[in-house]
Each structure stands twice: as C-alpha cells, then as structure tokens.
Amino acid sequence: MSLLLFEMKKLFLKRNTLVIILLFILIPLIPNLMGEINYYSNNGEPGTLYGISKPYEGDVDPEIAQKANDEIMMVLNRKMSKTGDANIFGDNSREQIDFYFDYSNADHGLNSYQSGDIREKPEKPYSLRGIKNRMETLEKEGKKDSYEYVMRVMQYSMLVESGEPGFHYVKSWRNLFSFLTMGSGFLFTAFLLLLVIAPVFSNERVTGMDSIILSSRNGRVKVVTAKLAASVIFASVFVIVYNLSQLAGYIGVGGAMGWDAPLKSILGYALCPYNITILQFFLIQLVLQLLGSIMLTAAIAFVSSVSRSSLASFFISLLVIFYPYILGVLLRISAEWLQPLIDLSMLKLAVAHDAFAAFKAFNLFGSPVLYINVLIPLVIAMGIIFILLTYRQVRRQQVC
C-alpha cells in the first residue's frame, strides 16, 4: 500500500503535473464556455429558448417542421440578399428562429432515420427504408441465409425498437457531446496520459533509480503493480474530473434541460440503435472513456517499460494511441483491411461517438455481433496483454 502511495505521489505531485492537469482541463473548457456564452447572448437566454421549445417536445410534427424549414430558408435568403441593415429574422424573434433551427434539425434526423439522404448507398443503407430495400433485394437473390441478411434484420429491428427520433430541447447536451464524445474531446486526455504516464518506467532508467529499484525485494513485481495502479488511478481521476468539469461548464451556462430526453433527439445520434436517454449516454460514454483510458494507460506503461528514454516512450506511445488518426486522417489510407484495425482501437472505445451514432456490427463466425460488444472485450484483452507484457519486461529487465 505504501508503495502505491509513493508511486501516486510521484505521478500526482511532480512539480509540473498539477499545472499540466489544470491546463488540460481549462484549455478546452474556456473556449467552449466562451462559445456557449456567446451563443446564448446572440440567440436568447436558455430559459426563454427552453420555454419556446417545451410545448413542441415529442414526435416531430410535419406541419411545424415544414414551417420551420420555410422560416429558415427565408432567413438564409435574406442573409444572402445582403440587404444590409434589414432584419434577417423578419417577424420572428431571434429566439423563435433558434427554435426553428432546432426543429428543422429534428426533422432532418427523422428523415435520415426513415428514408436516408443523398449519402445513403443501396448496398450500405442506414435508414429504415434503405435497409428494407436491401433486405428485399437479398431475399430476391435468395440470400436469406447470408450474413448480410441476418445483419440487416438485426439492424432494422434495433432501429425500429429504439424508436423514431423526436424533438426535444437538448442544446447543452448536444453541444457537450459534440466535444466530449468526439476525437477532439479525448485528445486532451490522451495527451495528458502521454505526458504523465510515458515516463513512468523509462524515467527510472533516465534518473538511474532503476538499479536500486530492481535490486530491491519488491522491485520486480510489486513495484510494477504499484506503478500500474497509480497510473490507472491517475487516468481515472483525470477522466472523471475532465468530464465533470465539461459537464458542469455546459449545463452551468445552458442548463440541464433535456437530460431525460432520448439520445436520438440529438441530430448526430438520430440513427443510434439503442433506446437510451441523454444522461444514460453521458454515463455510458464516461465509463467507456474510463475503460479506454485505462487500457491506453496500460499500453503506454508497457511502451515506457521497454523504452530507454522518456522521449522515445512518448513518441512510440503517441503512435500506439493515435494510429487510427495517423492512418486514416493524416496519411489518408483507406484500404479496406485497415478499417477493422482502426475500428477496433483503444481510441475508438474512448471516443464513444462511433459506437453509438449508428448501427455497426462485426461478422463473428457468421453471426452479427454489435460493434461495442466486440470492441469492449477486445480492448480489455489488449490492455491485459500489455499489463502482462509489462510485468514480464520488468522481471527480465537488466541494467547495462
């Protein structure tokens, strides 16, 4: 226990660590909050906006949706016509226009859910209509026993059972999730883990403490447990504090209204195959971020245990964490065989969006298994392997 406390002290109380933690919380928080404050000062008080939206919450009404779309078109036309000082909102208040934008988004979400849009391809459908068409095609081709057919049946039934996207006032949550559950939100956590965990073993080599540690009774096994536990505690504390600070910031400015609305009320999650509320999703994504961060911590710790310098440990870990971005975004590699590698990475688990924004399944021995059900055990297995490799590495480590 005392060894764990010392390892925690080494991680948490290093001169720069607390400053870095504070910076990594504040750097995204301050501009996000400034954006929120700016938004509400331009479009109306959260209470007023909620008051306008509240009577219309529930299923999307086609008539109101049509009116919302028309009003928005008029606003856009007035804006395009460059009539200088003319009021682009017409007879509407800015709060009313804000409501129309939200309602239009909800309508767009419902349309995507029901009949797709121009991005939908017949062979890769995501809307109810598209899936049904695909199933009919497969039936005509006599492929009812095929994996794809079974998968489409599953996709269709999950989408139906999870219900249609409706309209709810979810502004704070929508904005929170657009940061927190996307790559940009996890970027700060990932970099902090890199900065703090990457030297956890390698620094002992650099400072020359490795000789004393490795020659001590607990220097081959218990110290690894203590270092890993301290790192996991560090990662967990940061992820929780980071998430809660973002949550507090967003709902502090925009209010918590909409916490019990279905996740599908948020445009980006209209095709979510799960019937969960926004608060449930917040907690789920927090757990996934924790899990992903812990497993990333295990990976970084292993890299640290085999690295001769903290800098090498940092850069190798950087590759381990960000390879999905490096391959997909930076190098623009889109080979089909790479996709599972990217999809099943630790980073994808920590960034919950992809697993919840739409239906995704993997073909495991001919049966469709939901993405998240493959991702979680796989990432946990990877983490365990990294932990075991770290123990093995330190047990065999030599000072040359």
Add this chain to the structure above:
Amino acid sequence: MVLTLQNITKQYKDKLALKGFSLEMTEGIYGLLGPNGAGKTTLMRIIADVLRPTEGSVRVDGELKEGMNERYRDLLGYLPQELGIYKSFTAYNFLMYIASLKGIEKHRAKSKAEELLEITGLKDSKVRLCGSFSGGMKRRLGIAQALLNDPKILILDEPTSGLDPKERVRFRNLISGISQNRIVLLSTHIVSDLDMIAKAVILLREGQLIRADAGKKLLEELDGKVWNVKIPESRFVEYENKYTIGNLTRRDGLLELRILSDARPEEAACPDSPTLEDMYLYFFKEKEQSGQEEAII
C-alpha cells in the same frame, strides 16, 4: 553466510566484460580494485541482481540466486555508481520509499530511516528536497538507502566518490562497524579507503580476477620492492622510463621519488614499507609493462 561466484562471464555485443570470474566470499569487507573498464561495475551489477551473467552462477550458501528470487534481493543493499534520486522527494521520504521497495514494515522503516539519517549526518536535512543536495549529500543518502534493510550482502560501487576527507573517514568507520555479520563488497579508486578495513582485496583486470587475498598478504609480496630515492631533476625522465613511480615530492632542490622496483634502483635508495597504493600500482603497472614486452616480442 557464503556467497559463491562461479565462473561468471559477461559478454556484451563486442566486449567480454567478465571472464570466468570465480570467488567465494564470507562475512567481511572485500575491496574491489581495478582500472576503469576492468569489469568492477559489471561484477557488482551481477551480484546486485540487476544484470544477468552470460555464463556462471551466483549462490548463497549453495542456493542459486535465481531460485531464491525475492529472498535473494532481500539480502541485498546496493549503492550503484550512478545514483538517481527523486528531486521532489525529501531525504526522509526518499528513504521511506526505498523502505517500501524493500518491503520493510512501516514502523521499522521510520525508525531505521531516522537512525540512518543520523549516522550519515543528514538528520538536519531530513525534510530538505533531494534536488537541493550536494554531490556528497546525495552519496551519503545513497549509503543510507543501501543500509535500510540491514543487508547481509552490501554492494557499494564507488561509495566515497564525492565525499570530503572527513566524510570518507566517517564512512570507513561506519562500514567497518557494520561488517561483522555481513559481506561487504566495495569498489573504489581511492585505494586508501580500504586501508585497515578490508578483509581481502580483489584485483580485477580486463574482466579477469588476477588476485584475491588479504591486503596484508598482498603487501607482503611487495616487501623489498618499494624504495625512496632522491635524484636531481635532470634524471627524472630516465627514472620515469625505467621504474614505476608511486610518488614524487620536491625537497632541497632534489626530487624525492617513491619507486616500485624488484631490485634496489641505486645505492642511496632506502627501502620503505609498501602500502595498498603501491600494491595497486605494482599489479596494474606490471601488466602494462608485460603488455609492452609482449608487443615487443
């Protein structure tokens, strides 16, 4: 307790650091002497269980260290040549951290840390951050951490480097005082550190054990080979080429040389008692000379 090193060989990629080193050690202080690159640190690392030999074994009372695992490391106290210290830890916290690494129960660790801070003269700096310590203070803290678990095998790699003469005397007394029921292996470049305290001196050269015996016995070999001679400065080069010179002082316009030579260098030369420094020079110079001879042949 018997620590047996049997045929220890360590091969790095292109360098043989230790060649078939065998020795048996019992309680007492062993001084490890040898020029840079002789394999002293490699040998100590192997005994400290931080480096695996390519061949050979380390046994305690006949039991292989690999089989003993934690029990073996429990016997160890190790001060490496390059000691790392956490700059943000106080001296006391550093010792408590090492105590937890050594699995020492907290209450005992506290009293032992206090005791060792006192012994090493760091009591007043107990709550100072290690980052503010001088080289000598870090070394003393290193010695303290090595002694925390009352080790039965104490390995000290250059423990006195960075210590001032007073601290070295204090260190010698400390080591001498605790050596009765433990094996102390001490490497040093300061040969006088071993005077009076070493039970045996181990001479290592190019990874090979060349001699391991009681200091007194080794010195006996030098009886009649240490001479003091006074010469005019103009003859210095001649002497330097011909003999191993241990010491040189200038007195009354003449040079007074301490010479290692099997034969009396000249009539006026006076024999003197050999010291460990003479012994070091004798054994390691001898090799250089024979090396030259081999090269000539």
